[in-house]
Amino acid sequence: MLLAIDFALIIEKLILIVVVVSASLVIAMYTTFAERKVAAILQDRRGPNRAGPFGLLQPLADGLKLFFKEEIIPNFSSKFLFILGPALAMLTAVMTSAVVPWGDKVQLFDREINLQIADINIGILYVFGVVSMGVYGIMIGSWASNNKFSLLGGLRAASQIISYELAMGISLIALLMVTGTLSLKEMVVQQQAGHWNIIYQPLGFLIFLICAFAECNRTPFDLPEAENELIGGYHTEYSSMKLGFYLFSEYINMFISSVIMATLFFGGYDMPFVNEANFTPNIAAIIGVAALMTKVILFIFLFMWVRWTIPRFRYDQLMHLGWRILIPLALFNMLVTGAAVLYFNR
């Protein structure tokens, strides 16, 4: 039969989707907690420590608070778009996790389960497409709010994404020239066999990192939500869980971009100095997932560390950095990489 549907595969993928989405939600939840803790520790404070042991229930309390808040939709806003904004932001934030290889194969019930929802051969392009859609959530929400500050925040977000997406894409082209594949899974397999891509692409990684900060609207690029100039920026008019979705999508974006950076440049689920072939596949997979999560946590810490160190850019500085420094640098990197690839005939 040509059209036989493999129901087991569908169930397997559904379970994987549920696990991945809920895991990224929980991780994003605890990232908010970690953010407050890290901020406190870097500023010689204690941070939230009242809700539960060590304050571990704090994110639950925050979420409950957001749920119980009164939901206000401004009279002069366009209601459909107003609701669509945060929904889109959240949706695109979660969608990116589909192509990430979380680990190697797991053997369960006589089946080989790939710890990746979809191993599509244009994985990295998919990530790019979805991530750049994320800004529509911000733009639509800020436009629908019918508020000057929101609109300014949305405009800033849009122009910032455009400026940094370019440099990010060009730095990625250099990486793709080295790896020769767009599939994230294949990139990880290559890095497992050889060296991590950071060795071949240090400058590309730096550009990618800076652009990732800008894409996640994290300090020093958090101009779309600059509290002190735009009273909250694009989410000024939002309240209750819609505001929660916006804040939450920022943390999910941070998590996903950490995963992408770890996968692209730091070997994904590859544990350094350990040969995975020595273990049974299940244990190797667990080690892989743990290695990936460790890298992700380090990246998330880096995001927070930078946030609580560096003040925000001025807008013209932001544009100057994006257009006049990062893009030429990325082009230069691409040129050098191209020449090197040609010379070594890889």
Next chain:
Amino acid sequence: MQPLTNKAKQVSRKPMTFAERLYLPAIFKGMMITFSHIFKKKPTINYPEKQRPFSPVFRGLQILNRDEEGRENCTACGLCAVACPAEAITMEAAERQPGEEHLYKEEKYAAKYEINMLRCIFCGLCEEACPKDAIYLSETFTPADYQRKQFIYAKNDLLIPHPKENPEAYQKALGNRATKN
């Protein structure tokens, strides 16, 4: 022009070097500074569990004292009210009746004794003025409240617990004062 002090510093107008223009070394330096703060001691005290000790000269909520047998020291002489710069103390005197010797130490006592805690400035002049060691300032705060009238403390709010009937509370209220005298 002659400078008034030698504090003025020449501002450097040199164009930035390449390393400075890169901006990344400066960021890294800043990040090292914040990182070093992870290991610093945190000055915060977990308040309800841990409390900062009061200084021995701390002046808090007033307490009306009793002697060892539980008789009130106050004779309603009014010196504290006169001494009070904020005019927070009001009192009414009464004469001790036969059979009340176990309640009041001397022939005259305060039938009504009120301190308005919103007026009180906790200067401690009442304590200094008192000839009978009847009022002193303890080491507690005035608790917050929602209504102004709750801040007018009457005698039963101010009196120290009875030393015989409730010796533990008495010792606690006495605090460091037991060693002070």
